[in-house]
Amino acid sequence: MAAVAKFPPWIRRWGLGLAVMAWANLSSLRASDLPPACPRSAAVQDRPELARLLQPSLQSPGGEADYRDQILTTVAGSPRLSHWCVWIEPGSRQQRWQPAIGAALTRWQQVLPIEQVPNPDQAQVLVLHRRPPLVHREGRQRASHGRTTLTARYVNRGGQWRLEPSLVVMVDSSQRQEAIQATALHELGHAFGLWGHSLNQGDVMAASPGARPLLQLSPRDLATLNWVYRQPTGYGRFLTAAP
Ligand SMILES: [Zn+2]
Numbered sequence: 001m002a003a004v005a006k007f008p009p010w011i012r013r014w015g016l017g018l019a020v021m022a023w024a025n026l027s028s029l030r031a032s033d034l035p036p037a038c039p040r041s042a043a044v045q046d047r048p049e050l051a052r053l054l055q056p057s058l059q060s061p062g063g064e065a066d067y068r069d070q071i072l073t074t075v076a077g078s079p080r081l082s083h084w085c086v087w088i089e090p091g092s093r094q095q096r097w098q099p100a101i102g103a104a105l106t107r108w109q110q111v112l113p114i115e116q117v118p119n120p121d122q123a124q125v126l127v128l129h130r131r132p133p134l135v136h137r138e139g140r141q142r143a144s145h146g147r148t149t150l151t152a153r154y155v156n157r158g159g160q161w162r163l164e165p166s167l168v169v170m171v172d173s174s175q176r177q178e179a180i181q182a183t184a185l186h187e188l189g190h191a192f193g194l195w196g197h198s199l200n201q202g203d204v205m206a207a208s209p210g211a212r213p214l215l216q217l218s219p220r221d222l223a224t225l226n227w228v229y230r231q232p233t234g235y236g237r238f239l240t241a242a243p
Pocket of ligand 1: 186197
C-alpha cells in the first residue's frame with residue numbers, strides 16, 4: 001500500500017508554502033534561543049519510596065531474544081526517561097578513568113538520547129570515580145568495581161515539577177582501562193533502566209562477567225532495553241501542581 005502523507009488541517013488550508021516558511025523560521029533560531037535540554041534544578045524533593053524495586057508481573061516472557069524476565073520495575077513504573085542528562089566527575093587521579101567512562105557513555109549515546117552536562121544539578125545520572133563500599137551478602141563482605149544506586153525525586157526545572165529517577169554510578173579507577181570501560185558500560189546499563197542481570201555471559205548486563213571485558217552492547221542487551229522503554233512509567237511526567 002502506498003504511504004499517504006497526512007498534513008494537519010492548517011497546512012491543507014494555508015498550503016505547504018506557509019508550512020515551509022514556518023519551518024524555516026523555527027530552524028533559523030540559534031541554539032541559545034531554544035530552552036536548554038538539561039536545565040539546572042531549582043528545587044528537589046526526595047521520594048525514595050517511589051523507587052522501591054518490584055518484581056515484574058510478566059504476561060509474556062521474552063524467550064531467547066532478551067532477558068526481560070530478569071528486569072525489575074519500581075513502584076512508580078519503569079525508571080527511565082526519554083532524554084537523559086549525565087554528569088561525569090572531573091579530576092580522577094587515574095588518567096585512564098575519564099576516557100574509559102567517555103567511551104562507555106558513547107556506546108549508550110548511540111542508542112539513547114543522552115547529553116553530558118557540566119553541572120551535577122543538571123543531571124539525573126552522576127558518575128563518580130570511587131571504589132564502591134563493601135557490602136555484606138550471605139554472611140560475607142563483598143567488594144565490587146562498580147555500583148549504581150537508584151532513588152526517585154521530584155525536581156523543579158524551569159518552573160515545572162516532574163518525577164525523575166536519580167542515579168549515582170560509582171566506578172573504581174584502579175582497574176585497567178578496558179576493565180573500567182566494561183564496568184562503566186554495565187553500571188550505566190542499570191542507570192538507564194536495566195535493573196536486573198542477564199544469565200548469559202555474552203551480555204553486558206551479565207550477572208557474572210566473563211574473562212574478557214565486554215565493550216559492546218549485545219543484541220539481547222538492545223532488545224531488553226527496547227522492551228524496557230515500552231513499559232509504563234510515571235517518570236518524566238510533568239505535574240500540574242507542586243508535589
Ligand atoms: Zn550489575
